[in-house]
Amino acid sequence: MKLIYDGDCGFCTKSANFGKKRTKKKVEYVTSQSIDDLSKYELTREEVSKRVYWVDNKRVVGGSRAIFRAMRQMKFPYSLLGAIMLFPGLWLLAEPIYNLIAKNRHKMPGSSEACKINYEEKE
Numbered sequence: 001m002k003l004i005y006d007g008d009c010g011f012c013t014k015s016a017n018f019g020k021k022r023t024k025k026k027v028e029y030v031t032s033q034s035i036d037d038l039s040k041y042e043l044t045r046e047e048v049s050k051r052v053y054w055v056d057n058k059r060v061v062g063g064s065r066a067i068f069r070a071m072r073q074m075k076f077p078y079s080l081l082g083a084i085m086l087f088p089g090l091w092l093l094a095e096p097i098y099n100l101i102a103k104n105r106h107k108m109p110g111s112s113e114a115c116k117i118n119y120e121e122k123e
Contacts, residue, residue, distance in 0.1 A: 001027045001028065001055070002027070002028045003029050003030070003055075003070045004030055004031075004035065004041070004043070004053040005031060005032065007031025007032065007034065008033065011105045011109070012105065014109075016029045022074040022075050023074050024075050024079075032045070032049070041053070041060050047062070052066045054067075054069040063095055063102075064094040065086065067098065068085040068091055068094070071085075072086070
């Protein structure tokens, strides 16, 4: 199990560190920049610059579902919240919120200059 995130983004890094401290199972938190060949996950540099990805048994999901899958591996109560939010349809409600945060991550606490990507131009 692996969570791939943008290591150039301070907000993303702080969020990943939050997860690492609370993860009870074997989850590898890796920056997209540390992966030489993203194609083995069928991902591109552009894709990983816009959203987080969860990889489990070669299945890859991005965005809010990736966050909720990672949360399922954390200690209670995060594991419960992650499981609930993965119910069919619920993660769809969270996806617009995730996209809003991703688009504005350079304005979030812990952000860095590297976060200032033009999200709309890359879509």
